[in-house]
Amino acid sequence: MEDNLYDELLVELECPICTNYMSPPIRQCATGHSVCDACRNKLPKCALCQGAFTECRNHSLEALAVKMRYPCINKVSGCNAKLSYTERETHELRCPLKGFKCAMEKCTWVGRLEELAAHWASKKMSSKPYHKSNVCHTKMKSESYYVNMVNAYDRLFWFKCKLTKNKLYWAVQYIGNAAEAEGFYYEIEIFKPGRTKKRVLLSDYCQSIELENSQLFGDDSCICINTDAVNGFVSSDQLLIYYLRVNAIKDEKSEQAHGQVTDVAYKTDHGARQRDRSKGPPNLAKKDYKKKYNQHHNSKQNKQKEGFVLL
Template sequence: MADSVKCVTDALLRKNILHCAICKNLLLSTPVMLVENVGNLCSTCYNENFLESKCVQNTALEELVTTLSYPCRFRENGCNHWSCSADLLDHEENCKFRSKRCPMHAITLCTWEGFPVEFVGHFLNCHGEHVINFENSLFFLDITFDDEALIKLLVMKNIILLLKMQLSLGKNKLLYIVCNVKDDDNSNFDYSVKHKGNSDNYIKTRSRVVDSNYAYKNLEECDAVSVDLVSLRQTVKVTNRITNIFKIKTYDTPVHYIGERMLQYFECPVCKSFMKPPIFQCQSGHSICNTCKPRLEKCPTCRAAFGMTRNYSLEGLTAGVSYPCAYHDFGCMLSLSPIDISRHEAVCPYKPYNCPMPQCTMSGTQDVIINHLHDFHADYVLQDASNEARFSDAKHQGYTDTFRLSDTHHSLASYNHILDRRILIEFDHIFRLTCKRMNEYCMWAAEVIGVQSELKLNFVYEVSIIDLRRPEKRLIRTDYCLNEMPEDDLFKKCIMFPNSILSAYSHNGMVSFQFKIKKGIKV
């Protein structure tokens, strides 16, 4: 636009010729009514109060208004945008120089209002407890049904995003969006979310990071991702907590597998995992994976019945496809044939596992579980070895404890249920130590929590019974640490001492023991 035309427009604006006489806004909506002794009114301000007044539609001014281009009304804040009347309202609604209220207002009643460029600094200073710093494009977020809505600022290196999540229990929906917080950031990141409950199953959703305008809108007004809570409860056994595993995929993230476009045809419509043989199909021909089929009576796409019909054509194509590891969202880069990837996934070092404490449904990688143990089960964590001590057996002293040996005053029913669990973090691994005391025996067992590589270190645990009167007198037993297993199986393979022997090491009915983890040999 020529500078002379801008000057004419500015002159008309200064004289208020182009503004409504009542609301002072530009006369961008029609009809424009010229009312005697009042002036030109927009279509909003012209109402029944002026029906008895002398008025006429100002068609000449309407034509002039639609012909001109106008500056953004946030020009004083630094915006240099000019556009015609048809586009100006859209621009002003999303103008980065428009002051906006903090999105946390709906949750914490925050009264801050400012420009989007100032928002990140405000959030970090005033809402630091709602900031998630994460690496490797992956982070975990647990929500409960008591959390109706939450907002988190996601920070990863030079990427800053805003997550808005809301449970709509009335509509049985979990809604969320991830958006940019910078107006000048045009990056369109993809992301996926795995929603987990109390089972190994999960529901996976995918979407794109939306622009910064959605950070200031209500989720009900946005095209948010929607997850059906009924399906979520049935599929992943959700009770009161949902674990959401977010994976942000940037354009500089390498593609870890071949045939990415082809893989979309192997995506299960229910769990969103890639189907591997056997692949089943409904009577109408819609395919479903072998894991989801037993849980469904009808096809989720067309509601047709399932039989035992296999999709052999699709199964045949899998031989030419490289499948990403199921744990690629956690950082695994491998892609292999269907048979080889299944073998790898059984021992993948990125495979998440459950919290070792009973009744806890938290799951995650080793670092996530360690942080979780310190945050929520600190009373049961015995030791977190320092970096200096991790490679020296001499510095790994385990822990020492005492207990009262069984006597005639304990009933068999009550004493059989004395169970003591502790967590020991040693040699960069998590160990669950369990001691069970019975009327006739005392038993100790150690389990290695999590998945180790195929060429792994074996660990042994040592139980020393110490005579409190003569500490140099000890009864020592050693055995290999076990993989994680149910309690009934655990005590079939444990270290066991008869109480008749332990009594020889007791003092005033008290027995002292030392529990230690040692490195074994490579196999």
């Protein structure tokens, strides 16, 4: 009986435009229709009666909203949590039964995180999911969009590339708790085969999966570059070749703490790390270093005696 009453009252708190539950502030139009604050800010007029919005608020509905316990948005996936309006946002970002959308355009699939990789495999994509370091190709075709899954550090990401209006965008979104997204960053390193010293390196933080493409592909939300800046790297068949790397910030800090070099300038083409030779020999104990030097020097002399010259 109590559950039925709650369900009936919750219907009264549904925004008539977006159907999400309304919470304070609840806005009104001149006719008296109540809408959520998000819809009020998006629309110039009331979608129900085309009346103008006012500065008035529905204080009676706001008082009801404060007292209600709301179901989690992932109720259809099995979450039975009952939440106050102040708890909803935090819980739904961390809900273990949260549904994630497929990043492929026109795909309506929504499922749990552990089901996402299998769904992506079922689409039989021509390119397999990326790992944390990849060589990628983008066809410089106007108004194009490409997406692939990335499996790195036992976590999943979406890699998205969009070419539109003479701008090229690259974005990586962390699939999981939005608060963990900035624990990762990604690099785009553009190069030209045969001229490996000619490169452009760009990097940015990974974004939350909560960000829609309309917000994601903005100059401040992902890597963006004018196509004119990369024309010198495009091949005769209109392909732009680059490395995509997804990195964990905590791994980088750990390497720095142990004295390992993390600067991209000291990486090989295969991602292996090299020592900064401008700083001289490794910081070994003098005795060990002398021992290794003598062994190398004696070995060199022996090879020379045998008719070999060590270069």
